[in-house]
Amino acid sequence: MKPSATSSLTILNVFIILLAFIPFSSSYLLPPSVLGSAIEHQNYTAISSFRVLNRRDLIQCPDPNPYLRINVSTENNLLSDNEYVNVTVSGVFLPSDDDWVAMISPSDSDVKSCPLKKSRYVQTGDLSKLPLLCHYPVKAQYMSNDPDYLKCTKQECKKYNNTNCEVSACSGTISFHVINIRTDIEFVFFSGGFETPCILTRSGPMKFSNPNQPLHGHISSIDSTATSMRLTWVSGSEETQLVQYGDGETLTSTAKTFSQDDMCTSVLPSPAKDFGWHDPGYIHSAVMTGLRPSTTYTYRYGSDSVGWSDKIQFRTPPAGASLTLHGINHINSLILMKSVTVKALSHGLLYKDKNLNMG
Numbered sequence: 001m002k003p004s005a006t007s008s009l010t011i012l013n014v015f016i017i018l019l020a021f022i023p024f025s026s027s028y029l030l031p032p033s034v035l036g037s038a039i040e041h042q043n044y045t046a047i048s049s050f051r052v053l054n055r056r057d058l059i060q061c062p063d064p065n066p067y068l069r070i071n072v073s074t075e076n077n078l079l080s081d082n083e084y085v086n087v088t089v090s091g092v093f094l095p096s097d098d099d100w101v102a103m104i105s106p107s108d109s110d111v112k113s114c115p116l117k118k119s120r121y122v123q124t125g126d127l128s129k130l131p132l133l134c135h136y137p138v139k140a141q142y143m144s145n146d147p148d149y150l151k152c153t154k155q156e157c158k159k160y161n162n163t164n165c166e167v168s169a170c171s172g173t174i175s176f177h178v179i180n181i182r183t184d185i186e187f188v189f190f191s192g193g194f195e196t197p198c199i200l201t202r203s204g205p206m207k208f209s210n211p212n213q214p215l216h217g218h219i220s221s222i223d224s225t226a227t228s229m230r231l232t233w234v235s236g237s238e239e240t241q242l243v244q245y246g247d248g249e250t251l252t253s254t255a256k257t258f259s260q261d262d263m264c265t266s267v268l269p270s271p272a273k274d275f276g277w278h279d280p281g282y283i284h285s286a287v288m289t290g291l292r293p294s295t296t297y298t299y300r301y302g303s304d305s306v307g308w309s310d311k312i313q314f315r316t317p318p319a320g321a322s323l324t325l326h327g328i329n330h331i332n333s334l335i336l337m338k339s340v341t342v343k344a345l346s347h348g349l350l351y352k353d354k355n356l357n358m359g
Contacts, residue, residue, distance in 0.1 A: 049194035061198035067091030067158045067169050070187050070203040078209040081180040087187050090171035097144045098193035102137035106183040146172035182211040182236040182281050212237035214302040226293035226316045232285045237306045243286045245299035253284040293319040
């Protein structure tokens, strides 16, 4: 009796999972093109050791000292939509140029191991050992970016015996640019550089003050008549939002999103469905109509319940001519005039508003 297609697929899936947990070298399972992929990738231009950080083994750190701390400069432990935060690491006995801090999101990511998910890594070409992080660091930098860190200029006493200091330690402060990515973040202090990393301590989870805030809006041309423009933005909320523009016109948005189940995969599970996934939020869209060529308009988007964007100006192009939009971008209280000229094509323009992350 011939086996059915369903039973064959089940047997194949079981075989793949068993392979993922067999403790022998991946060289028996993988083609030469993916063997030693961490070393191979490092030989390419612009591929740094940070880019292959997820292929590093997390070694066992020596017992951390009890004085290590990470403090982040925010009000009420809430983050705004766009700000620079100072991350201070203190209680360090021996500062090293291999010490670094990573910003992790979501904050509940397991930065020690990825248990029971080894089969997810078959597509990456790494079966013998698990990666360092289930979720890639959003960004990271070395503590030596603070020039006082390695010199231990900022020294403080951690333990006194009467008036005498028995234990002193060093500290350093580095700055991170943080934008609203909706999910909680966390800062983790590592030693050993990107090559042999180990975790020393971590901050607590940090939330954004409004994860649903409408952000990152842009307008794009619909056609060359200059009478319609599409506005698109991102929010953490699926609820209907509005666009207010011109002389009191109001539009209702439609919202779409995608999930892990929409990610490309095959018989071998894709990392995009697991440790490579990050929630995209909801993409809202609405089309402003009844516009006049060569005319300046003001618009904003959002709602009373989730919040509003700032009021933003744009200028429509001449009908059937080159397309020029003028916008004002506020970055750290500076006003930068922007002018973008492109040919008036049906999908030709992408104009970023003042709420877009610029760095």
